Amino acid sequence: MSDGVQLAQEAGSRDPAVGLRAVRALRELAERLEKLQVEHARTLGWSWQEIAVCLGVSRQAVHKKHGGGRRILTKER
Amino acid sequence: MFERFTEGARQVVVLAQDEARKLCHHYIGTEHLLLGLLVEGRGPAAQVLDERGLRAADLRRRILLIVGGEGLDPEALATLGIDLDEVRRATESAFGPGALDSTGRKPPTGHIPFTPRAKKVLELSLREAQRLQHGSIGTGHILLGLIREGKGVAAKVLADVGCDLDGLRDDITRMIEPTTE
Structure with missing residues (x-):
């Protein structure tokens, strides 16, 4: 974790290369977590509407992004 | 094209493909050839690059900075105070082993094509071998090709x-001059 602290200070160096890379990494992580959670919610029987409300996006947006997948086809539609 | 490649040079091409796959890149570029040359570890190119202090892990990091990657980036996340290992632990305890990695973009499988520049490097390596009147193409010639191409991510x-x-060109030329690997 001390490494992390040191790196966190590096981020304060305002070097765009460091900051932008961090944003990219965060986006990738967020995308993966979103996929995991949405898939989980769907297997628990949540509707696209319910998922959309929690994610703060439209039902269409969440369906477009995560719908049409392999496992989801078996449930609804 | 590869029939005149030495065992080491073939190995470099195979390793370059491995490196591309590892970085989730769907092409083999000059940067992957450079990694392949270094990771091969035995040929003259690997020796010269190693002498210059080049390390594979550092090169991969630099390559990702230039071309980006599809993978999770623990170092970058750490700059935000996010411990990826912790995130992984939490998601795996909830969703099972490999949960976080199973949703990412998959590394390419099967054939990975060369970029035009990487192809050019391989052509130039043949040209370099001919110029030096060497009968086969070794790792040193690939490195010479890489240097000659001079504009890719590797450069x-x-x-x-x-x-x-x-300096690198002189060193590698000197090294492969007396024998043909």
Whole structure:
């Protein structure tokens, strides 16, 4: 974790290369977590509407992004 | 094209493909050839690059900085105070082993194509072998090809680490001069 602290200070160096890379990494992580959670919610029987409300996006947006997948086809539609 | 390649040179191409796959890149570029040359570890190219202090892990990091990658980036996340290992632990305890990695973009499987620049490097390596009147193409010739091409991501990475290409060319030429590997 001390490494992390040191790196966190590096981020304060305002070097765009460091900051932008961090944003990219965060986006990738967020995308993966979103996929995991949405898939989980769907297997628990949540509707696209319910998922959309929690994610703060439209039902269409969440369906477009995560719908049409392999496992989801078996449930609804 | 590869029939005149030495065992080591073939190995470099295979390793370049492995490196591309590892970085989730769907192409083999000059940067992957450079990694392949270094990771091969035995040929003259690997020796010269190793002597210059080049390390594979550092090169991969620099390559990702230039071209980006599809993978999770623990170092970058750490700059935000996010411990990826912790995130992984939490998601795996909830969703099972490999949960976080199973949703990412998959590394390419099967054939991975060369970029035009990487192809050019391989052509130039043949040209370099001919110029030196060597009967086969070794790792040193690939490195010479890489230097001659001079504009790809590999060249940029070498410049970033302060590697002087002219000096590198002289060293590798000297090394492969007496024998043909």
